[in-house]
Amino acid sequence: MDTLNYINNGHGLASWLLTKDHKRIALLYLVSITFFFFLGGLFAFMIRLELLTPAGDVLTAENYNKMFTMHGVVMVFFFLIPSIPAVLGNFLIPIMIGAKDLAFPRINLISWYIYVLGGIFTLVAALSGGVDTGWTFYTPYSTAAANSHVITAALGVFITGFSSILTGLNFIVTIHRMRAPGLTWFRLPLFVWAHYATSLVMILGTPVIAITVLLVAAERVLHMGIFDPALGGDPVLFQHLFWFYSHPAVYIMILPAMGVISEIVQAFARKNVFGYSFIAFSSLAIAIIGFLVWGHHIFVAGQSVYAGMLFSIISYIVAVPSAIKVFNWTATIYRGSISLDSPMLYAFGFIGLFTIGGLTGLFLAAMGLDIHVHDTYFVVAHFHYIMVGGAIMGYLGGLHYWWPKISGKLYSEPAAKLAAGLVFIGFNLTFFPQFLVGYLGMPRRYHMYPPEFQVFNVMSTLGATILSVGYLLPMFYFVHSIFRGKPSPADPWGAKGLEWEVPSPPPTENFAVTPIVTHGTHQYAPSKEVGVV
Amino acid sequence: MSDGYPQAPSVGLPGRVSIQAPGNPHDEQSSAHPHHPKLQHHFDDMGQQAEASTLGMWVFLVTEIMFFGGLFLAYLVYRTQNPMAFQEASAHLSWKLGAFNTAVLIFSSLTMALAVRSAQTSESRGTQVFWLVTTMILGATFLGVKVIEYSEKFAHNNVPGPNFVWDGQYPAGAEIFYSLYFCMTGLHALHMVIGLGIMTVIAIMAWRRQFNTEYFTPVEITGLYWHFVDIVWIFLFPLLYLIGRHYGGH
Amino acid sequence: MSGHHVSHHVAPKSLYYLIFALLMIGTAVTVIVAYFDLGAFNNVVMLTIACTKALLVVLYFMHVRWGTRLTWVVAASGFVWLLIMFGFTLSDYLTRGWVGGTLR
Numbered sequence: 101m102d103t104l105n106y107i108n109n110g111h112g113l114a115s116w117l118l119t120k121d122h123k124r125i126a127l128l129y130l131v132s133i134t135f136f137f138f139l140g141g142l143f144a145f146m147i148r149l150e151l152l153t154p155a156g157d158v159l160t161a162e163n164y165n166k167m168f169t170m171h172g173v174v175m176v177f178f179f180l181i182p183s184i185p186a187v188l189g190n191f192l193i194p195i196m197i198g199a200k201d202l203a204f205p206r207i208n209l210i211s212w213y214i215y216v217l218g219g220i221f222t223l224v225a226a227l228s229g230g231v232d233t234g235w236t237f238y239t240p241y242s243t244a245a246a247n248s249h250v251i252t253a254a255l256g257v258f259i260t261g262f263s264s265i266l267t268g269l270n271f272i273v274t275i276h277r278m279r280a281p282g283l284t285w286f287r288l289p290l291f292v293w294a295h296y297a298t299s300l301v302m303i304l305g306t307p308v309i310a311i312t313v314l315l316v317a318a319e320r321v322l323h324m325g326i327f328d329p330a331l332g333g334d335p336v337l338f339q340h341l342f343w344f345y346s347h348p349a350v351y352i353m354i355l356p357a358m359g360v361i362s363e364i365v366q367a368f369a370r371k372n373v374f375g376y377s378f379i380a381f382s383s384l385a386i387a388i389i390g391f392l393v394w395g396h397h398i399f400v401a402g403q404s405v406y407a408g409m410l411f412s413i414i415s416y417i418v419a420v421p422s423a424i425k426v427f428n429w430t431a432t433i434y435r436g437s438i439s440l441d442s443p444m445l446y447a448f449g450f451i452g453l454f455t456i457g458g459l460t461g462l463f464l465a466a467m468g469l470d471i472h473v474h475d476t477y478f479v480v481a482h483f484h485y486i487m488v489g490g491a492i493m494g495y496l497g498g499l500h501y502w503w504p505k506i507s508g509k510l511y512s513e514p515a516a517k518l519a520a521g522l523v524f525i526g527f528n529l530t531f532f533p534q535f536l537v538g539y540l541g542m543p544r545r546y547h548m549y550p551p552e553f554q555v556f557n558v559m560s561t562l563g564a565t566i567l568s569v570g571y572l573l574p575m576f577y578f579v580h581s582i583f584r585g586k587p588s589p590a591d592p593w594g595a596k597g598l599e600w601e602v603p604s605p606p607p608t609e610n611f612a613v614t615p616i617v618t619h620g621t622h623q624y625a626p627s628k629e630v631g632v633v
Numbered sequence: 634m635s636d637g638y639p640q641a642p643s644v645g646l647p648g649r650v651s652i653q654a655p656g657n658p659h660d661e662q663s664s665a666h667p668h669h670p671k672l673q674h675h676f677d678d679m680g681q682q683a684e685a686s687t688l689g690m691w692v693f694l695v696t697e698i699m700f701f702g703g704l705f706l707a708y709l710v711y712r713t714q715n716p717m718a719f720q721e722a723s724a725h726l727s728w729k730l731g732a733f734n735t736a737v738l739i740f741s742s743l744t745m746a747l748a749v750r751s752a753q754t755s756e757s758r759g760t761q762v763f764w765l766v767t768t769m770i771l772g773a774t775f776l777g778v779k780v781i782e783y784s785e786k787f788a789h790n791n792v793p794g795p796n797f798v799w800d801g802q803y804p805a806g807a808e809i810f811y812s813l814y815f816c817m818t819g820l821h822a823l824h825m826v827i828g829l830g831i832m833t834v835i836a837i838m839a840w841r842r843q844f845n846t847e848y849f850t851p852v853e854i855t856g857l858y859w860h861f862v863d864i865v866w867i868f869l870f871p872l873l874y875l876i877g878r879h880y881g882g883h
Numbered sequence: 884m885s886g887h888h889v890s891h892h893v894a895p896k897s898l899y900y901l902i903f904a905l906l907m908i909g910t911a912v913t914v915i916v917a918y919f920d921l922g923a924f925n926n927v928v929m930l931t932i933a934c935t936k937a938l939l940v941v942l943y944f945m946h947v948r949w950g951t952r953l954t955w956v957v958a959a960s961g962f963v964w965l966l967i968m969f970g971f972t973l974s975d976y977l978t979r980g981w982v983g984g985t986l987r
Contacts, residue, residue, distance in 0.1 A: 201675040203685045269692045276953060277685045278675075304964045307696045311703035315816070324793040324812040326707060331805040337710055340972045341703050391967060395975065407975035614677075684951075691954055695961035702965045709969055710976055728914065735910050743903040746944045747896065754893055853946075860944045864937045870910075871929045875917040879925070 105508065105605040120205035121608055126191035127506075128212050133187060134575075136178035136219060139226075141568060143171035148530075148561040156548035164547035165232035166248065172235025174226075177257050178219055180491055181349060184356035185267055185302075186215070188498045189295045191506060193271060195599045195606060196289050198280025198615045203273040211266040218260030225252035234545060236346070239327035239338040243319040251320050254313040261310045264352070268302030271295050280598075282617035289597055290379055294359025297383035301348045301355070301390065309345035312338065336402050343394035351390040353487060354454075355383055357494025358425055361447050364497055365429050367595035368444035369436025372624050375428040382421035389418040399470045408467050415465035422458055426451060441593070442516035446497030449524050453489025457482055460535065475545070478538030484531045496523070496574065503578065504592045508605040509585030515577040522570030529563025596623055671848050683850045690854040694861045697824075701865055704817045708872065711809050718806020720877035725791065725801075726814070727782065731874035734778050735866060741771035742863040749856040752839065752849035761839040761852075768859065769832050772825055779822050786811070814873055821869060824862050831855055892949040902943045909936045 106123045116124055146167045150158040159167065190208065194201050202208050225231055231253040233242040242250050275296050279288070315326055316338070325331040327338045366373050373379060395403055395411030429451055438444070460482040463469050473479060504510055537556035542549050549557070591600040598617075602610060669679050676682040712719045748764035790798035793812040801807060835855050838844065844852055909932045916928050942948040947955055 273689045307700035308703045326812045404975045404978040406978040691957045698961035739906045867936045878917040879920040
């Protein structure tokens with residue numbers, strides 16, 4: 101590339117590892133998150149390999165426990181939670197609001213180092229024998245009985261939590277204080293609204309899991325007994341503390357993806373989003389109401405049935421803003437001028453699969469039904485539909501949509517369409533049978549199962565194989581595009597937004613002159629173009 | 634296809650333009666120099682930088698509220714379930730030392746507020762450092778008393794764990810109480826130690842004449858942090874030391 | 884963003900001394916009241932005094948009294964979220980002993 105941009109502005113490892121440029125930090129995150137994604141996938145591969153046959157013949161029960169634990173810990177804390185905010189959010193938010201960088205660039209860099217440090221702890225836990233408590237670390241097993249590397253893993257989660265907190269802090273201050281002149285709240289891209297809501301959850305929720313895993317580690321080391329039933333300690337208290345964060349955490353995972361989808365459907369239906377303010381407010385509503393439902397994870401653990409009713413009702417309510425978004429995206433696409441480029445394929449996948457995942461959440465929110473399907477594969481299927489069918493598709497869609505901006509190169513669209521197709525097919529083949537086999541009674545977290553469930557498990561493992569090919573392909577064509585791809589123009593998709601006004605890739609300072617915003621950044625419907633944006 | 638930079642903004646539109654090219658003075662408020670040495674270049678002016686910094690510290694303090702909050706929740710649940718045990722256990726803490734420490738910490742909040750004020754009003758470096766060091770001495774005093782308290786508990790084996798010894802009626806509940814006592818006051822003390830470290834840095838910067846009316850943000854946000862630590866103790870003291878004192882106890 | 888100003892409000896020292904005095908008085912009252920048996924009211928008094936002291940520190944020492952509305956909202960949200968965590972968790976613990984179907 102001839103022009104000076106953030107990639108060629110400064111060479112050498114030090115210029116990357118000591119950068120304060122939010123765009124370079126986003127790439128640092130991209131590399132590390134991708135590593136953890138494939139590590140988590142490796143654990144998933146072991147799980148699906150074991151479950152090909154009813155007998156527990158590949159792994160011992162203890163080792164199988166370690167596989168699903170490490171899969172969960174790595175995927176939740178080191179992939180899903182950081183992914184879109186740390187990669188796409190970091191890269192795009194300053195540009196989308198017309199700023200030169202986030203409010204605290206050095207804190208941004210520190211957040212990456214903290215993430216890596218937490219990741220190292222978790223890797224050490226994995227390599228020295230793993231953890232077998234489940235990613236949920238339930239007591240008293242995790243505090244008193246487990247003889248695996250709980251403390252190391254707990255510390256890894258604790259440390260990484262601060263990365264999340266600092267990211268959220270940075271986003272909140274940036275969005276409040278660094279918007280360009282004329283960029284009022286209701287002119288912001290929905291991607292920014294989504295990340296604002298996500299940041300609220302990061303700030304208010306993450307500290308609670310931090311103190312919780314710290315207590316688990318302390319109890320293991322010091323044998324204090326806060327969660328010890330023999331002393332009158334209550335293991336359910338751990339679950340309250342754990343899920344107070346971990347339920348809103350799922351909204352940390354999905355809200356950014358929803359923000360991505362809002363951007364993609366507008367660009368590829370060539371239409372302004374239907375009901376902008378409803379989507380914006382829905383993001384806030386999800387973030388806030390999402391804090392009031394955590395007890396639905398504790399229905400069968402000994403929680404009072406009256407508290408259960410309260411949590412159950414609110415769990416139904418929290419589905420409403422998500423549904424509003426789905427309706428609005430659908431209305432946006434309706435009668436739009438649709439192009440089925442790969443980002444749009446992921447968006448379509450998201451809308452359908454997230455809907456299925458969300459509806460099955462409602463089944464789980466009903467206490468009576470939950471008694472039947474709790475701790476079965478029905479739950480596993482539910483959350484994978486949201487996390488993988490939803491969040492990961494959003495992440496991939498966003499990566500594809502903004503790849504030309506980030507790298508300055510165009511990837512191979514046919515390869516991308518193939519990958520999207522494989523992901524969609526592989527995903528459904530993996531997880532739809534799990535709804536069925538879960539409802540039929542197959543428990544989760546067991547390395548063996550009754551033989552009548554095998555056909556579902558074989559389908560699931562086959563699907564996982566296809567899915568993994570779909571995930572590996574982008575590695576190849578994205579990397580290929582860096583070296584051999586055609587250079588991208590500033591706006592390869594014909595999309596609207598401040599990020600499409602700057603070159604691909606952008607210069608280090610994003611804007612030489614701070615833009616003045618005179619209307620909302622999405623103007624797909626024909627209208628008079630007045631002013632800069 | 635645009636390879637260059639965005640077009641210059643149209644004239645006559647509402648809102649102001651910040652020209653970021655070097656050498657051009659900003660055209661806004663009188664309080665900001667064109668380039669204060671402490672201005673980070675992604676900010677428009679010192680005012681925006683200061684606002685961002687204080688907002689950032691407040692957001693961080695919210696995370697601290699929730700961090701300590703988990704322990705307060707555990708306290709709440711276990712005290713509700715074990716009222717007599719908590720009472721008995723609390724009576725074995727010295728309320729006098731606790732009250733003394735509360736007074737020390739409140740006093741340190743005053744001196745911290747005065748330190749921030751002295752920077753804000755461009756008082757001499759001697760004055761600024763005086764208030765900061767006084768705050769630190771008070772903080773160290775607090776920690777010294779905690780060492781005394783902890784030593785006493787260790788000496789009597791009132792430390793939760795396999796060696797816990799309790800000669801009252803409710804050993805199980807007392808062990809939970811002391812687990813919470815050590816966790817909560819220990820976490821609080823850790824925050825104080827960190828605060829002392831930060832204040833050391835700030836005091837050195839103050840001695841180097843870095844703070845005045847136009848730039849005192851680091852002192853201000855240190856103050857916010859320290860006041861928060863004080864507030865945590867304001868709740869810890871009665872909750873840990875004064876449970877059911879009317880039933881007797883030393 | 885337009886109109887950034889470094890905070891110009893300087894609180895008089897006398898105000899700080901007043902707040903300090905109030906905080907010390909509140910501490911003394913807390914200790915004294917603890918020695919009287921007011922039943923459940925002990926906790927109410929103790930918490931009220933603690934919350935008042937915290938409020939004084941937040942408003943005056945931490946300058947929220949003269950700060951932006953955003954600062955106020957951020958500070959308040961922290962405490963509100965704490966109350967949410969307490970309240971919803973207690974909804975479990977305080978209702979565990981209730982007899983089925985009677986809401987008691």
